[in-house]
Amino acid sequence: AQKVTQAQTEISVVEKEDVTLDCVYETRDTTYYLFWYKQPPSGELVFLIRRNSFDEQNEISGRYSWNFQKSTSSFNFTITASQVVDSAVYFCALSENSGGSNYKLTFGKGTLLTVNP
Amino acid sequence: KAGVTQTPRYLIKTRGQQVTLSCSPISGHRSVSWYQQTPGQGLQFLFEYFSETQRNKGNFPGRFSGRQFSNSRSEMNVSTLELGDSALYLCASSLTPTSFTGELFFGEGSRLTVL
Numbered sequence: 001a002q003k004v005t006q007a008q009t010e011i012s013v014v015e016k017e018d019v020t021l022d023c024v025y026e027t028r029d030t031t032y033y034l035f036w037y038k039q040p041p042s043g044e045l046v047f048l049i050r051r052n053s054f055d056e057q058n059e060i061s062g063r064y065s066w067n068f069q070k071s072t073s074s075f076n077f078t079i080t081a082s083q084v085v086d087s088a089v090y091f092c093a094l095s096e097n098s099g100g101s102n103y104k105l106t107f108g109k110g111t112l113l114t115v116n117p
Numbered sequence: 118k119a120g121v122t123q124t125p126r127y128l129i130k131t132r133g134q135q136v137t138l139s140c141s142p143i144s145g146h147r148s149v150s151w152y153q154q155t156p157g158q159g160l161q162f163l164f165e166y167f168s169e170t171q172r173n174k175g176n177f178p179g180r181f182s183g184r185q186f187s188n189s190r191s192e193m194n195v196s197t198l199e200l201g202d203s204a205l206y207l208c209a210s211s212l213t214p215t216s217f218t219g220e221l222f223f224g225e226g227s228r229l230t231v232l
Contacts, residue, residue, distance in 0.1 A: 037221075045207065045223040047222070102172055102214070103214075104175075108159070
């Protein structure tokens with residue numbers, strides 16, 4: 001079973017539309033971290049946000065917002081008024097304890113977002 | 118501030134050969150992680166080094182190995198290459214091990230093609 005599930009493989013929207021990328025995770029740990037990364041065509045992943053398991057506050061950063069709900073094990077990402085530059089693959093990731101004080105990061109399969117002009 | 122630098126960016130090898138990839142982390146970062154990215158399996162964790170010690174290892178065969186030098190630069194090696202090793206290999210650095218923050222700074226990757 002996947003630990004991080006991004007059910008949407010590809011999403012295509014028209015510029016200025018709002019779009020939500022879904023992420024569902026699975027863990028038995030009580031302490032864990034969730035992340036979103038963006039991978040533009042150039043290849044390098046860019047960190048967007050980190051949330052720890054004790055902080056369920058939603059966060060807004062410009063056109064980006066994140067909704068963390070432990071009850072449904074979801075950490076969804078919304079882009080408001082999308083722009084062409086938002087076109088990229090977006091990865092959700094889970095960091096959980098892999099033994100002792102070590103954590104391991106597991107990525108979802110990613111969602112390819114295409115924003116058309 | 119220079120980012121994470123990976124070399125070479127592209128390379129082509131044949132089955133049975135071996136390959137070494139290099140990663141120079143952001144100055145001051147002591148943790149380096151390696152990931153393999155393929156269309157089918159997505160991003161998979163290979164290993165993580167912190168202060169020259171391997172802290173974590175993913176589920177890859179022993180043909181995949183790595184090391185970290187005292188200047189935090191890291192190399193990974195794949196021996197006896199197989200067609201399935203064709204992938205984008207991403208290196209990421211961070212100030213502390215992913216145990217604590219998980220915020221990683223990635224390079225642009227080395228794209229390996231095995232023929």
